[in-house]
Amino acid sequence: xxxxxxxxxxxxxxxxxxxxxxxxxxxxxxxxxxxxxxxxxxxxxxxxxxxxxxxxxxxxxxxxxxxxxxxxxxxxxxxxxxxxxxxxxxxxxxxxxxxxxxxxxxxxxxxxxxxxxxxxxxxxxxxxxxxxxxxxxxxxxxxxxxxxxxxxxxxxxxxxxx
Amino acid sequence: xxxxxxxxxxxxxxxxxxxxxxxxxxxxxxxxxxxxxxxxxxxxxxxxxxxxxxxxxxxxxxxxxxxxxxxxxxxxxxxxxxxxxxxxxxxxxxxxxxxxxxxxxxxxxxxxxxxxxxxxxxxxxxxxxxxxxxxxxxxxxxxxxxxxxxxxxxxxxxxxxxxxxxxxxxxxxxxxxxxxxxxxxxxxxxxxxxxxxxxxxxxxxxxxxxxxxxxxxxxxxxxxxxxxxxxxxxxxxxxxxxxxxxxxxxxxxxxxxxxxxxxxxxxxxxxxxxxxxxxxxxxxxxxxxxxxxxxxxxxxxxxxxxxxxxxxxxxxxxxxxxxxxxxxxxxxxxxxxxxxxxxxxxxxxxxxxxxxxxxxxxxxxxxxxxxxxxxxxxxxxxxxxxxxxxxxxxxxxxxxxxxxxxxxxxxxxxxxxxxxxxxxxxxxxxxxxxxxxxxxxxxxxxxxxxxxxxxxxxxxxxxxxxxxxxxxxxxxxxxxxxxxxxxxxxxxxxxxxxxxxxxxxxxxxxxxxxxxxxxxxxxxxxxxxxxxxxxxxxxxxxxxxxxxxxxxxxxxxxxxxxxxxxxxxxxxxxxxxxxxxxxxxxxxxxxxxxxxxxxxxxxxxxxxxxxxxxxxxxxxxxxxxxxxxxxxxxxxxxxxxxxxxxxxxxxxxxxxxxxxxxxxxxxxxxxxxxxxxxxxxxxxxx
Numbered sequence: 021x022x023x024x025x026x027x028x029x030x031x032x033x034x035x036x037x038x039x040x041x042x043x044x045x046x047x048x049x050x051x052x053x054x055x056x057x058x059x060x061x062x063x064x065x066x067x068x069x070x071x072x073x074x075x076x077x078x079x080x081x082x083x084x085x086x087x088x089x090x091x092x093x094x095x096x097x098x099x100x101x102x103x104x105x106x107x108x109x110x111x112x113x114x115x116x117x118x119x120x121x122x123x124x125x126x127x128x129x130x131x132x133x134x135x136x137x138x139x140x141x142x143x144x145x146x147x148x149x150x151x152x153x154x155x156x157x158x159x160x161x162x163x164x165x166x167x168x169x170x171x172x173x174x175x176x177x178x179x180x181x182x
Numbered sequence: 183x184x185x186x187x188x189x190x191x192x193x194x195x196x197x198x199x200x201x202x203x204x205x206x207x208x209x210x211x212x213x214x215x216x217x218x219x220x221x222x223x224x225x226x227x228x229x230x231x232x233x234x235x236x237x238x239x240x241x242x243x244x245x246x247x248x249x250x251x252x253x254x255x256x257x258x259x260x261x262x263x264x265x266x267x268x269x270x271x272x273x274x275x276x277x278x279x280x281x282x283x284x285x286x287x288x289x290x291x292x293x294x295x296x297x298x299x300x301x302x303x304x305x306x307x308x309x310x311x312x313x314x315x316x317x318x319x320x321x322x323x324x325x326x327x328x329x330x331x332x333x334x335x336x337x338x339x340x341x342x343x344x345x346x347x348x349x350x351x352x353x354x355x356x357x358x359x360x361x362x363x364x365x366x367x368x369x370x371x372x373x374x375x376x377x378x379x380x381x382x383x384x385x386x387x388x389x390x391x392x393x394x395x396x397x398x399x400x401x402x403x404x405x406x407x408x409x410x411x412x413x414x415x416x417x418x419x420x421x422x423x424x425x426x427x428x429x430x431x432x433x434x435x436x437x438x439x440x441x442x443x444x445x446x447x448x449x450x451x452x453x454x455x456x457x458x459x460x461x462x463x464x465x466x467x468x469x470x471x472x473x474x475x476x477x478x479x480x481x482x483x484x485x486x487x488x489x490x491x492x493x494x495x496x497x498x499x500x501x502x503x504x505x506x507x508x509x510x511x512x513x514x515x516x517x518x519x520x521x522x523x524x525x526x527x528x529x530x531x532x533x534x535x536x537x538x539x540x541x542x543x544x545x546x547x548x549x550x551x552x553x554x555x556x557x558x559x560x561x562x563x564x565x566x567x568x569x570x571x572x573x574x575x576x577x578x579x580x581x582x583x584x585x586x587x588x589x590x591x592x593x594x595x596x597x598x599x600x601x602x603x604x605x606x607x608x609x610x611x612x613x614x615x616x617x618x619x620x621x622x623x624x625x626x627x628x629x630x631x632x633x634x635x636x637x638x639x640x641x642x643x644x645x646x647x648x649x650x651x652x653x654x655x656x657x658x659x660x661x662x663x664x665x666x667x668x669x670x671x672x673x674x675x676x677x678x679x680x681x682x683x684x685x686x687x688x689x690x691x692x693x694x695x696x697x698x699x700x701x702x703x704x705x706x707x708x709x710x711x712x713x714x715x716x717x718x719x720x721x722x723x724x725x726x727x728x729x730x731x732x733x734x735x736x737x738x739x740x741x742x743x744x745x746x747x748x749x750x751x752x753x754x755x756x757x758x759x760x761x762x763x764x765x766x767x768x769x770x771x772x773x774x775x776x777x778x779x780x781x782x783x784x785x786x787x788x789x790x791x792x793x794x795x796x797x798x799x800x801x802x803x804x805x806x807x808x809x810x811x812x813x814x815x816x817x818x819x820x821x822x823x824x825x826x827x828x829x830x831x832x833x834x835x836x837x838x839x840x841x842x843x844x845x846x847x848x849x850x851x852x853x854x855x856x857x858x859x860x861x862x863x864x865x866x867x868x
Contacts, residue, residue, distance in 0.1 A: 064575050070433055070489075072578055075426040118577035120562065126574055129562045133555035133584045140547040148540055151532035 056095040059104050060088070064118050072118055184249055187237035188328040191278075194230035194285075195318040197223045201311035209304045209387075217304050221292050224307050227314055228289035235282045238275065238327055242268055247345040251275055251327040257350040257771040259742040267361045268351045273485060273498055274327035276364070281317040283365070284372040288314060291376055291401075302394060305383030313375050316507050324500055350771030356742070359419040367412025367439055371477045373405025374442055377449075378474035381467050385518045388525045392457060398470060399453045400831065406446045407827040413439050414820035425777035425792040427712055427808035429816070432581040434489040437560045438480030441553050445473040448549040451542050451599075456528075458604060459539065463526040465546075471515045476553075478508050488564060534606035541599035548592045555584045586639050590646060593701050596694050597650035601657065619656060623649030643705040647698045654691045682835040689830025696826055699819030706787075706812030714806040716797050717748070726809045728789055729753040733761075735803045743767040745778075748793050748803045752782055764793035764805070787811040
């Protein structure tokens with residue numbers, strides 16, 4: 021049993037790595053289909069479902085069917101990707117884009133998560149520094165021996181036990 | 183029966199008003215009799231709403247098509263099973279269902295704590311009754327499910343109209359999971375009312391000590407468990423029914439359920455700092471408030487039609503009511519905080535940057551940033567329309583770009599946090615606790631990379647998943663080794679003993695392990711592939727290692743719908759693995775269609791087959807096939823998360839033994855065994 025338990029971490033690494041590594045051998049799509057799919061992932065279906073164009077699978081959704089048909093036609097013309105997307109914007113407006121364009125007011129959508137993280141990080145660091153300063157400023161008690169300190173730690177552990 | 187239901191609701195409304203009024207009087211006068219009366223009125227609300235629910239169930243089961251709600255959401259051919267699900271399929275019924283679940287929670291709290299916390303409970307009762315009152319106002323006056331169909335008859339008298347049949351239940355909801363997913367999710371949403379009530383009550387009543395935070399934590403865990411199960415069941419329903427090959431689309435309704443889950447998770451971590459060190463009192467109270475506010479905000483978004491969503495309720499007139507209620511809660515919370523903020527003062531001190539306390543701060547930061555990212559993305563279309571006059575969409579690519587790095591950082595903290603010691607962690611302890619786990623994670627990455635595992639995020643996820651799994655395994659291993667040495671048990675029994683000695687700590691590790699499995703499943707998305715083609719009988723399609731052969735396609739009538747079904751043989755290396763039957767269904771009652779996906783699911787991957795309809799040109803069935811790796815790990819991880827939470831809610835075995843010993847005769851009671859110092863030192867962390 022002792023040998024088995026020692027090998028447990030190694031076995032876990034191997035199992036997890038092998039379970040995931042098979043993914044590497046999955047084949048690729050045909051180029052043309054892949055291109056249409058990639059462009060389709062940048063667009064939303066305009067039926068108000070808020071889903072990616074290539075993922076909208078509402079039964080009887082005429083909007084996505086027409087949009088996908090148009091996408092196939094435009095991709096077949098082999099135009100640059102941005103030009104293809106632009107033709108959709110002309111027809112449906114910027115709300116056809118699956119993510120906010122990073123310009124003007126819409127930059128705010130991209131800024132908020134990063135800004136919140138930066139602000140939060142600064143706050144956490146300031147708070148930690150403030151609490152540590154409080155700890156340092158707190159009056160120090162009489163010096164204790166290492167033995168007494170370890171006994172106290174053990175006691176603290178026991179007292180904080182559930 | 184509709185009159186009976188309406189009357190029961192009206193009476194429940196009166197009882198809620200009474201519970202508030204008499205509850206406030208009890209607080210002011212400190213008379214126990216008034217307190218008892220208010221409590222009993224609060225409990226009566228549950229009985230009355232149960233009667234109203236019962237009458238609505240009866241009206242559905244007896245096909246009473248004089249009731250507008252039954253006509254709109256049921257029909258004669260609808261199987262009985264789904265007549266229950268029809269209860270919460272529309273605005274009015276789901277609001278009643280919400281009230282009912284809330285009333286069950288309220289009843290449980292008022293009954294369980296009837297003889298406890300006499301200073302706190304009157305405040306709790308008033309807060310709970312106030313929340314109930316809001317929903318009862320909606321049930322009785324704004325969106326009653328008991329409205330009958332009527333028309334003016336001769337002489338101007340109102341006559342009840344009875345339809346021959348109903349419009350039926352939306353096809354998307356005619357799936358077994360829809361019978362359990364909404365109850366689970368609603369139990370989560372409504373459950374967060376209890377921690378809110380305790381937090382606000384403790385603040386209003388300046389309740390001394392930390393006892394209320396223990397109660398709050400327990401109820402938060404219950405609500406969190408339901409919310410987790412509800413979110414995962416919803417994801418599974420979307421995967422199995424919507425037929426787009428995915429399980430999470432960052433739809434506003436999905437986001438609405440995720441936001442309180444994120445803040446609730448943050449609270450479940452930071453509450454430990456208050457319990458152990460008396461720190462973060464203000465922060466914790468606001469986390470509880472925010473979680474409840476996000477529940478209400480989510481409900482508002484889902485039901486008001488403010489944001490576009492495939493499964494939001496239709497636009498209705500209840501939006502302003504929710505806005506008003508939200509405003510009122512925010513005002514009450516701010517006022518209560520401003521008035522009593524000195525009560526929440528705590529002496530926060532930190533010994534070291536590398537400590538459990540600071541890891542909790544970072545954990546809370548990440549969870550809240552995730553929540554802000556989801557909230558801002560969900561509301562940005564509304565904001566952009568308001569500011570620019572043009573609605574900008576925020577779809578899945580935005581949420582994925584923003585949230586994947588956040589999620590991975592959170593996964594990293596999942597491994598690091600629990601192993602850091604309170605107050606201070608030494609370099610030696612860091613090396614001992616993380617050295618091998620980190621090496622294991624890097625080794626897994628080194629094995630996977632040459633094999634072609636090149637997607638950056640998926641590779642990082644793999645490394646972190648192995649790292650976190652090893653840290654968790656090491657924790658169980660170290661603790662179990664001590665118990666095994668002491669009690670002479672085998673390793674697995676020792677793990678069981680260890681877990682039951684400190685269910686909260688080890689249940690937490692089980693939850694973390696479940697989250698690791700979910701992350702592994704999510705990483706599989708990087709390798710999804712799909713293919714669509716017309717498949718005449720006998721034609722073949724290749725995807726991954728599979729070959730699909732279309733055998734037949736047929737049309738057959740069923741009780742409630744007509745189904746077009748393809749029979750697809752799935753082969754792997756020339757051997758049949760399964761026959762798959764993807765369907766497209768047409769429901770004549772509401773003239774809508776729905777898909778029924780066929781899935782061959784293994785731990786490695788899901789072969790997901792959708793009958794997409796017939797080609798308009800050739801009339802041949804169009805089959806869309808997805809090969810989605812590792813999806814099963816998500817459902818498995820979800821089940822483990824729920825089991826871990828239940829485990830964490832169980833009392834510790836040691837505590838149970840002590841209680842038994844006290845109630846048994848001295849001779850029969852087993853003498854408690856002394857616990858070695860080594861063992862105690864392991865159990866000291868939490």
